[in-house]
Amino acid sequence: MxxxxxxxxxxxxxxxxxxxxxxxxxxxxxxxxxxxxxxxxxxxxxxxxxxxxxxxxxxxxxxxxxxxxxxxxxxxxxxxxxxxxxxxxxxxxxxxxxxCPLVAKVHAEVVSLKERGFQIIMIGHRGHPEVEGTMGQVDSSIHLIEHVPDVDQLTFDKDELLAYVTQTTLSVDETQEITAALIKKYPQIHAPKRQDICYATQNRQDAVKAMIPHVDIVIVVGSQNSSNSKRLQELASSLQVPAFLVDDPSQIKSEWFKSVKNIGVTAGASAPESLTSEIIDAINSRYRGSVVPMPGIEETISFSLPKGLLKAA
CATH class of the missing domain: 3.40.50.11270 (Rossmann fold)
Incomplete structure (x- = not known):
């Protein structure tokens, strides 16, 4: 049974x-x-x-x-x-x-900082297309760091004009640790008016934190090359709950659910709801599970299309 x-x-x-x-x-x-x-x-x-x-x-x-x-x-x-x-x-x-307009905002900030004579530190993952695009807004004066120890390797003068920006899809907690290390080493460093972690990344991480006390395992719907999806998996794991990242129902494994009663399911910002539904169906094909939606923020933000496509839409 x-x-x-x-x-x-x-x-x-x-x-x-x-x-x-x-x-x-x-x-x-x-x-x-x-x-x-x-x-x-x-x-x-x-x-x-x-x-x-x-x-x-x-x-x-x-x-x-x-x-x-x-x-x-x-x-x-x-x-x-x-x-x-x-x-x-x-x-x-x-x-x-x-x-994404939120990524474009970081692009504009990088250009403005360069024009004002700042050396720019970007917090992000090397090789990620968002990082490459942001760093490619200026020809020089921008330096990538990925981890707290990287801060120790920076050799700027104490009186140099410094500023930092961040990849939008990083872990909030991880970024706070790096920015704290930056501010400690360079107290005069210019910070963004608001941290460049996007609203959706933060909301999805907060939703996982709220779900953790109720579950024994977390399934994150998302692909391996999705930064924000991987951060959700890492967040759940850091809170001592096993977490698995999947982007196809065939990846669900029965052994994950042994001795598990309550299952948490979330999805990264690049995962469609139809795929989440297929993943839930795959779990329910093995267990007579009931689905309980968690309370949380209802997002109402929307962005307009480029002018050339507005008429078609």
Whole structure:
């Protein structure tokens, strides 16, 4: 007989406003222009979404020389460097920019700081497309750090103009530790008016914290290359609850749930609700589980589409 379990569903979870906007940009471009539509980098970090778009004629590329002259090109939600923008202009692509407005805010801040003579420290993960795009807004004067020990390696003068910015999808707690170390070493460092952790990242982490006392295990719906999804998994694990990151129902393993009564389910900001539903169904196919939605923040933020796609939408 299947053992009954309770599935607690985090709130909020899944798509944020920036991701919804990026996906809608691709959808509307497909409607208006038809396939193929080219997207520089994965539009969002979710294998489920990327596979669906590929089946409908969207081509994901990393190098612009793979795109025919004059084609429709979309920049992903993570943003791109100025060099990529210049190259797109030179190749005469029709470009729609799906950069998350919160990432674009950090881009603008980096440019402003450089113009005012600051050396800029970026807190983020090396190789992540958002970090590459943000650092690529300026030709120099920006320096990446990933961990607290990296602060010790910085050699700026005490009286140098310094400022920091952050990748939007980092762990709130991790970022606070790094910024505290920066401020201790450089008390005069310029901080953003508001920490650049996006609202959705913070809300989803807070929802996991609220769910933890009620569950024995956490399933995070999201892909391995999704920074904010991995932070949710790491957060649950740091709170002494086993956590697993999945982006396909076939990845669910029965041994995870032995001696487990209460299961927590959340989803990263790039994971669609339809995939979360499939994951829950996969769990319920093994157990007679009841689903209990957790109380939490209802997000109402939305971002507008680029002007060239508004009419189609």
């Amino acid at each position: 299947l053992s009954k379990k309770t599935i607690y569903l985090a709130q909020p979870r899944g798509f944020c406003a920036g991701v919804e906007r990026a996906i809608l940009i691709v959808e509307e471009a497909l409607k208006k222009y038809g396939a193929p539509i080219y997207v520089r980098h994965e539009i969002i970090h979710n294998a489920y979404v990327v596979k669906d778009f590929e089946s409908r004629g969207v081509v994901f590329i990393n190098q612009l020389d793979k795109v025919p002259k004059g084609a429709i090109l979309i920049f992903s939600a993570h943003g791109v460097s100025k060099a990529v923008r210049y190259e797109a202009d030179e190749r005469q692509f029709q470009v729609f920019d799906a950069t």
